[in-house]
Amino acid sequence: MSESGPRVDTGARVAPPTAGQGRETGTPSGGDSERTLPAVATDAARDAAGTTLSGATRKRPRFRPSRVPIFVWVFGVILLGIVMAAILAPLIAPFEPFRGDLRARLAPPMWIDGGSSEHPLGTDSRGYDILSQLVYGARTSLTIGLVALLIGATIGTALGLVAGYFGSRVDEVVMTVVDIQLAFPFVLLAIAVIAVVGPGFGVLIVVVGLSGWVTYARIARARVLSLKEIGFVEAIRSVGATDRRVILRHILPNALSPLIVVSTLELARLIILEATLSFLGLGIPPRTRASWGAMIGGGREYLGSDEGWWISVIPGIMLFLTALGVSRIGDWVRDALDPTLRHD
Amino acid sequence: MARFLIRRLLRTVIVVWGVITVVFVVLRLSGDPIALLVPAEATTEEVDRLREQRGLNEPLIVQYGIFLRDAARLDFGDSIRYGQDALDVVIDRIPATLQIATAAFAVAVLVGLPIGILSALRPNTLLDNVAVLVALVGQAVPTFFLGIVLILVFAVRLGWFPTSGLDSPRGLVLPAITLGAFAMASITRLTRSAMLEVLGQDYVRTARAKGLGEARVVRGHALRNTLVPVVTIMGLQFGTLLGGSVVTETVFSLPGIGRLIIQAIENRDYPIVQAGVFLIAIGFVGVNLVVDILYAVLDPRIRLG
Numbered sequence: 001m002s003e004s005g006p007r008v009d010t011g012a013r014v015a016p017p018t019a020g021q022g023r024e025t026g027t028p029s030g031g032d033s034e035r036t037l038p039a040v041a042t043d044a045a046r047d048a049a050g051t052t053l054s055g056a057t058r059k060r061p062r063f064r065p066s067r068v069p070i071f072v073w074v075f076g077v078i079l080l081g082i083v084m085a086a087i088l089a090p091l092i093a094p095f096e097p098f099r100g101d102l103r104a105r106l107a108p109p110m111w112i113d114g115g116s117s118e119h120p121l122g123t124d125s126r127g128y129d130i131l132s133q134l135v136y137g138a139r140t141s142l143t144i145g146l147v148a149l150l151i152g153a154t155i156g157t158a159l160g161l162v163a164g165y166f167g168s169r170v171d172e173v174v175m176t177v178v179d180i181q182l183a184f185p186f187v188l189l190a191i192a193v194i195a196v197v198g199p200g201f202g203v204l205i206v207v208v209g210l211s212g213w214v215t216y217a218r219i220a221r222a223r224v225l226s227l228k229e230i231g232f233v234e235a236i237r238s239v240g241a242t243d244r245r246v247i248l249r250h251i252l253p254n255a256l257s258p259l260i261v262v263s264t265l266e267l268a269r270l271i272i273l274e275a276t277l278s279f280l281g282l283g284i285p286p287r288t289r290a291s292w293g294a295m296i297g298g299g300r301e302y303l304g305s306d307e308g309w310w311i312s313v314i315p316g317i318m319l320f321l322t323a324l325g326v327s328r329i330g331d332w333v334r335d336a337l338d339p340t341l342r343h344d
Numbered sequence: 345m346a347r348f349l350i351r352r353l354l355r356t357v358i359v360v361w362g363v364i365t366v367v368f369v370v371l372r373l374s375g376d377p378i379a380l381l382v383p384a385e386a387t388t389e390e391v392d393r394l395r396e397q398r399g400l401n402e403p404l405i406v407q408y409g410i411f412l413r414d415a416a417r418l419d420f421g422d423s424i425r426y427g428q429d430a431l432d433v434v435i436d437r438i439p440a441t442l443q444i445a446t447a448a449f450a451v452a453v454l455v456g457l458p459i460g461i462l463s464a465l466r467p468n469t470l471l472d473n474v475a476v477l478v479a480l481v482g483q484a485v486p487t488f489f490l491g492i493v494l495i496l497v498f499a500v501r502l503g504w505f506p507t508s509g510l511d512s513p514r515g516l517v518l519p520a521i522t523l524g525a526f527a528m529a530s531i532t533r534l535t536r537s538a539m540l541e542v543l544g545q546d547y548v549r550t551a552r553a554k555g556l557g558e559a560r561v562v563r564g565h566a567l568r569n570t571l572v573p574v575v576t577i578m579g580l581q582f583g584t585l586l587g588g589s590v591v592t593e594t595v596f597s598l599p600g601i602g603r604l605i606i607q608a609i610e611n612r613d614y615p616i617v618q619a620g621v622f623l624i625a626i627g628f629v630g631v632n633l634v635v636d637i638l639y640a641v642l643d644p645r646i647r648l649g
Contacts, residue, residue: 179355180362185587185628188605188621192370195609195617272486276591279488280606296489300595303496313496316489324484 072332075325082322086138093132094119097290101127106307109314124298124311134315136290141322144205145271151209152270153263156216161247161255163217164224165233171221178214186211187276194282204283208273212266216259223255261337264330268323275319292319348640356633363625364415367618368408383424384612415622421615425608430615434601434623440510441600444592445585447516448524452585453578456528460535461570464543465562475532482529487588491522491595508597515596523592527581534577538570545569572643579635583628 085092095101101123108114109122109130121130163174190207197203227233236250277283278293286294292315299311378395386394395401402410414420420430463472498518499507506515542548543566551565552558590602597603601620608616 176358176362180359180366185584185624187587187590188624189366189370191590191605191609192367192617192621193373195614196370196373268484275486276488280591280594282609293488296492300492303492303500309496312489312492316486316492320485320489323486324481327484328480 069332071328075328078321079325079329082138082318082325083142085135086142089135089139092135093129095129095132097133097136098128098287101129103127106302108307109310121314122310124295125302125308130295130310130314133290133295134292134318137292137295137315138318138322140284140289140291141271141274141319144201144208144274145267147205148209148270148274149212149263149267151206152212152266153216153259155210156213157220157252157255157259159213160217160220160222161224161251164221164228165243165247165251174217174221178217181214187273190273190277191280191282194277199282199285201284201289204274204277208270208277211273212270215262215266219258219262220255223258224251227251227254257337261330261334264333265327268327268330271326272319272323292316345640349637352633352636356629359629360626361412363622363629364412365408367415367621368411371614371618372404420619420622423608423616424613425611425616426613430619431623433616434604434619437599437601437604438623440598441586441589441593441602443510443516444519444523444589444598444600445582447520448522448527448585448589448592449578449582451520451524452527452531452581455524456531457535457574460532460574461539461562461567463532463536464539467540472536475536479529479532479536482525483533485525487522487526488591488595490525491518491592494518494522495595510598515598519592519596519598522595523585523588526588527578527585530577530581531574535570535574538573539566542566542569568642572639575642576635576639579631579638582635583631586624586627586631 101119104119104123105127106125107116107119107123107127110117110120112122119129119131121134123129124133159174163171190211193207194203224233232254233246233251236246241250274283275291275293275296278291279297281294281297284291284294295315296312296319299308299313302308302311378391378400382391382394400407418431422428423430423433426433459475463475466472495507495518499505504514505518506512509515548561548565551561556564589600590605592598593600593603594606601624605617605620608614608620
C-alpha cells in the first residue's frame with residue numbers, strides 16, 4: 001500500500017505537471033509531491049501502467065484487477081454499499097428508525113401491490129419504516145462487529161504473546177483457559193451472562209468480543225514459539241532489549257499478518273453472533289437501536305400470512321449477504337496472503 | 345493408550361471445573377445471586393432461609409466451595425416456575441434436544457461426507473462447483489434465518505411440513521436441515537480438501553502404480569486418511585449442534601433444552617438456566633472426549649505423542 005502514493009504520482013508527472021492536474025488525479029500535495037522519483041521508478045511505473053496511464057485505477061503495479069475473481073468484485077461492491085449505508089444512515093433513512101406511522105402499518109415494499117414509494121421497503125407491524133431500520137441496523141451490525149473484533153483480537157493477541165513468550169506456568173494457565181472456552185458452546189455462555197446482567201449495548205459488545213479471543217491467542221502463541229525456535233527472540237534479547245520491547249517492537253509486527261487474515265474471517269462470525277443474540281431477544285434492547293437480528297425476530301409471527309413476510313426476509317437477506325461477502329473476501333485475502341492458513 | 349486416556353480424562357475434569365467456575369462467576373455478576381434464585385414474591389423469611397441454606401451469607405471463597413459441592417451433587421436448586429428440582433425439569437427435555445441434534449448430525453454427515461468425497465474425486469465438474477457453492481452459502485447463512493426461510497417456503501407456502509412441534513417425524517425434517525446446514529457445509533468443505541490433499545500423496549501414487557483399481561485406491565488408501573481430520577471436525581460439530589439447538593428450538597418452538605433455557609431467562613428462572621447450561625456443557629465435553637478417543641484409535645500418532 002505504501003507504494004501506491006508515489007506510483008500514482010508518477011502517472012501524473014508523465015504529462016506536464018500543473019497544479020490543477022495534480023489535484024485532479026489525487027496527487028498528494030505538499031511534501032510528497034516535492035519528492036521527485038528516480039528515473040527507474042518512473043519507467044517501471046510507465047511499464048506497469050501500460051497503456052492506461054490515465055489510470056488511478058492501477059494503483060499497485062503488482063495488484064492486477066484481472067486476477068481478482070469476479071465474486072470478490074461483486075461482494076466488494078455489495079459490502080461497500082452496506083458500509084456506505086451505515087455511515088450515511090441519517091441521510092439515506094427516510095424516517096427515524098423508531099417512529100411509527102400507524103396509518104401505514106404492514107405496508108408492503110413498493111414493488112408489491114399496495115406498496116408506495118413513501119416506504120420503499122415497506123413497514124412493520126408498528127409502522128416503522130423497514131428501509132430506515134435497515135440502514136441503521138447496518139450501523140449497529142458493523143459497529144458491534146468491528147469493536148468486538150478489536151476487543152477479542154487485543155485480548156487474545158496479548159494473552160497469546162505473553163503465554164508464548166514467558167512459557168511455563170503462564171503458558172499453562174492461558175492454554176487451560178483456552179481449553180475451557182473451546183469446550184463450551186459459547187452461545188450458551190453469552191446467553192447466561194446476558195440473562196444475569198440484562199441486555200444492553202455495552203454488554204453485547206463485550207460478550208461478542210470475548211467470543212473470539214481464543215483464535216488470536218493460539219495464533220499469536222504459535223507465532224512466538226516459532227520465532228523462539230529460530231533464535232529470533234534470543235538474538236534480540238542478547239543485545240539488551242527488555243521483554244516489553246521484544247514483545248511489542250519485534251514479535252508483534254511479525255505476528256501481525258496471520259492475525260489480520262484471521263480477523264477478516266472472524267468478522268462474519270461476530271456479525272452473525274450479534275444478530276443471533278438480538279433475534280433471541282438477548283442483544284440490543286428493544287427500540288434503542290435498530291438491529292437486523294431484532295427485526296428478523298420481530299417479523300416472525302407474520303411469516304405465515306401474506307402480509308408482513310418482508311419484515312423478516314429483507315433484513316435476513318442483508319445479514320446473509322454481509323456475512324457471505326465478508327467471509328468470501330476473508331477467504332480470498334487469506335489464500336492470497338498466507339496460503340499456509342488454509343484449513344477448510 | 346492407558347496413559348493417553350488418563351491424561352485426557354484429567355483434562356476433561358479440569359474443563360468441567362472451569363465450566364462450573366464460569367457459571368459461578370456469571371451468577372455473581374449480578375451482585376446478589378439470591379435475588380436470582382427465589383421467586384419475586386418470596387417473603388423476607390423465605391429469602392433468608394434460602395440464603396442460609398445455600399450458604400450465601402458466608403465469605404465468597406466458602407460460597408465457591410459450597411457451589412462446587414452442590415454442582416458435584418447435581419443440586420441446582422428448585423425451578424421457580426415448575427416448583428420441582430431444576431435438573432429434573434431439564435432432563436425431561438433431553439430427548440427432544442437429542443433427537444434434533446442427532447437428526448441434524450445425520451443430515452450433515454450423510455450429505456456432507458459423500459458429497460465432499462465425490463467433489464474431490466471429480467474436481468471442477470458441475471457437481472463439484474455446485475457442492476462448493478452450496479457449502480459456502482451453508483457456512484454463511486445464519487441458522488435462525490435459514491430456519492425462518494425454510495418455514496416460509498416449505499411449511500407455509502408448500503405445506504409439506506408442520507411449522508412447529510415434534511408431534512410427527514415430519515416435524516423433525518426442517519429443524520434437522522436448519523441445524524445441520526452449517527455442520528454439513530463444514531464437513532463437505534473439509535472432506536473435499538482433505539481428500540484432495542490425500543489423493544496427491546506419494547502413497548496414493550504408489551498404490552495406483554502397483555495397479556490397484558481406482559475403487560481400491562480410494563477405499564483402501566485415501567479414505568481412511570481423509571477421515572482423520574473429518575472425524576475431529578464432526579465431533580466438534582456435534583457439540584456445536586447441542587449449543588446451536590438453542591436457536592433452532594426457538595425458531596421451530598420445539599420442547600428441547602435450548603428453548604427451555606430461553607424461556608427460563610424470560611421467566612427469570614435461574615436454577616433452570618444454571619442446570620441447563622451445565623448439562624449442555626457436560627454433553628459437549630463428553631462428546632469431545634469420545635471424539636478424542638476415536639481420533640487416537642484412528643491415528644496412533646496422537647496417543648503416542
